[in-house]
Amino acid sequence: MTTLAPALEIATxxxxxxxxxxxxxxxxxxxxxxxxxxxxxxxxxxxxxxxTMPVCELDLRPGGAWRFGWRRDDGxxxxxxxEYREVAAPARLExxxxxxxxxxxxxxxxxxxxxxxxxxxxxxxRYPSRADRDAxxxxxxxxxxxxxxxxxxxxxxxxx
Numbered sequence: 001m002t003t004l005a006p007a008l009e010i011a012t013x014x015x016x017x018x019x020x021x022x023x024x025x026x027x028x029x030x031x032x033x034x035x036x037x038x039x040x041x042x043x044x045x046x047x048x049x050x051x052t053m054p055v056c057e058l059d060l061r062p063g064g065a066w067r068f069g070w071r072r073d074d075g076x077x078x079x080x081x082x083e084y085r086e087v088a089a090p091a092r093l094e095x096x097x098x099x100x101x102x103x104x105x106x107x108x109x110x111x112x113x114x115x116x117x118x119x120x121x122x123x124x125x126r127y128p129s130r131a132d133r134d135a136x137x138x139x140x141x142x143x144x145x146x147x148x149x150x151x152x153x154x155x156x157x158x159x160x
Contacts, residue, residue: 008146015130018137020123022149026156028114031121032090034156035110036060044151046070047144055079060087066095082108097125104132121149 009021024031034040038056046053047070055069067081079100085107086094093110109124127133 008142008149010142010145012133012137016127016133018125018127018133020125020145021120022153023118023120024153024156025118026160027117028090028112028119030156030159031119031152032112034152034159035112035121036089036093040155040159041068044155045148046151048147050074060084062087103136104128106136 007022011019011021013019034044036058038058041058042053042056045068050073051070053068053070055067057065057067059065062084064084064087065081066084067079069077069079071077081098082096082105084093084095086092091112093108095108095110096105097108098105104127107126109126111122111124113120113122125133125136127136
């Protein structure tokens with residue numbers, strides 16, 4: 001039986017940054033695969049209960065675009081998209097992220113570090129300003145991210 005790793009940690013080390021860290025009981029190559037392939041992302045990157053991801057498009061290469069779209073049980077929809085700047089499998093991703101609708105674009109760096117068969121994923125999100133960062137934090141993003149990453153931990157156990 002796989003033990004779930006510690007919960008999501010969120011820090012704000014600079015006025016324009018959010019850093020989320022979570023460790024998984026899985027090797028880095030497996031976490032990378034779950035993080036970078038549509039057939040896996042649609043199973044875990046769903047945020048709060050009641051959402052599905054009917055749109056999951058990835059062109060995983062520097063300059064390649066990505067687009068995710070979610071739909072809630074009540075019909076509400078949301079979408080985000082961006083472009084990959086760096087793809088260094090299985091260690092690092094850097095990409096832009098845009099939600100549209102007046103939300104600030106971010107640059108996100110995701111690092112995958114393995115030790116003793118466990119993988120720590122650190123996502124650093126850089127915002128244009130402190131106000132933009134604080135607005136993002138006020139949306140409840142922590143809860144949605146925590147639920148998705150809990151789901152990923154459970155899903156990884158089924159992939160091994």
